[in-house]
Amino acid sequence: DSGVTQTPKHLITATGQRVTLRCSPRSGDLSVYWYQQSLDQGLQFLIQYYNGEERAKGNILERFSAQQFPDLHSELNLSSLELGDSALYFCASSVGVTGGYTFGSGTRLTVV
Amino acid sequence: GIQVEQSPPDLILQEGANSTLRCNFSDSVNNLQWFHQNPWGQLINLFYIPSGTKQNGRLSATTVATERYSLLYISSSQTTDSGVYFCLPYNQGGKLIFGQGTELSVKP
Numbered sequence: 001d002s003g004v005t006q007t008p009k010h011l012i013t014a015t016g017q018r019v020t021l022r023c024s025p026r027s028g029d030l031s032v033y034w035y036q037q038s039l040d041q042g043l044q045f046l047i048q049y050y051n052g053e054e055r056a057k058g059n060i061l062e063r064f065s066a067q068q069f070p071d072l073h074s075e076l077n078l079s080s081l082e083l084g085d086s087a088l089y090f091c092a093s094s095v096g097v098t099g100g101y102t103f104g105s106g107t108r109l110t111v112v
Numbered sequence: 113g114i115q116v117e118q119s120p121p122d123l124i125l126q127e128g129a130n131s132t133l134r135c136n137f138s139d140s141v142n143n144l145q146w147f148h149q150n151p152w153g154q155l156i157n158l159f160y161i162p163s164g165t166k167q168n169g170r171l172s173a174t175t176v177a178t179e180r181y182s183l184l185y186i187s188s189s190q191t192t193d194s195g196v197y198f199c200l201p202y203n204q205g206g207k208l209i210f211g212q213g214t215e216l217s218v219k220p
Contacts, residue, residue, distance in 0.1 A: 002157075033208065043198065043210040058208070088153055100145055101200065101208075103155040 003027065004093050004104035012110045018079040021107045023091030025072055031055070031094045032074040033101065034066055038087040049074055050097055081111045114139045114201055118211035125189050125218050133184040133214045135199035144175050144201040146184050149213070151195055158184070158197075189218045 045058035
């Protein structure tokens, strides 16, 4: 157990729907990062939060949004889902903003 | 952001063989991590190594920051070493860019 908890582990949903992925960082870590891993794109950085505020943005679609709450857990919201959004979504956490990163076990999203 | 290039992209080994994986990066970094993604998809941190050499059992890593590369050595490979190995070099304020990984398959 890495200490980073992601729920749910698996999610199957239909196109056009909206889902929320949840991440609880390791105790003491203030930064949360979201990554998307699809078969043809590798590990893509989506967004980073530090202590509740957005810190860096990567290749995150406008249909996706995220936030970090006062208790430091984070949620990634994916809306108007398309088949191409099927992927493994990872959350990572770190103490500060320059690593080291610990990853959760991921949420496998399948859009049908 | 930092550009990352890993080589080789694929590697097939017989159990017991040794291997060296390479990670080249385009900019100076504060730190670098090596990860192993096992066949079940889990990303396991192997090393934090901004510079120098570290060893953990059959695995060791060396980063030469001034020359912008890092090496991961796997000795006496086992089937459980199979999976994809990623490096993640980073510096403060930059986007976090993973390499494309090296897919390792160890045959019994």
